[in-house]
Amino acid sequence: MVTCIWISCERALQSPSYEGIIDEFCREKGHGYIRPKENPSQLIFVHVSDIDDDYVPKKGDLVSFKKMLMPPKNEKIMAVHIKLLHLAEGVKHESWEEAVEHDMEHRRPSRVDSVTFANETAENGDKIHHVVPHISPVTHVD
DSSP: OOOHHHHHHHHHTTSOOEEEEEEEEETTTTEEEEEETTOTTOOEEEEGGGBOSSBOOOTTOEEEEEEEEOTTTTOSEEEEEEEEEEOOTTOOOOBHHHHHHHHHHTOOOOGGGGEEEEEEEOTTSOEEEEEEEOOOOOOOOO
């Protein structure tokens, strides 16, 4: 399925490239901002899906990018086809693959981890599954 957004991104490939510095980028939220070299007072929105690189951008990284109008209102500018040109010095960078592995190792336990399942058979033979919330033992002091 071809969308207007995809067509706009493809058109952006034909537009001039710009350079800027990553002002902030939150991998967990999936977005951040570039401060363009030609207009440092401006911040341009960056979405994770528009980064064409193997590394997660960090504050201070030099990038190249194309500009396009941000859907759906087409009132603001966003960066697309973002490529890292120079990694900020003294900042640990990780690949997207390393970032996912890190998330898996440090993820919070899911709610399912804190419940038990009680199984029972009804008189008619149907299986009944009960979800029993985990209750921490409480010490009662009088």
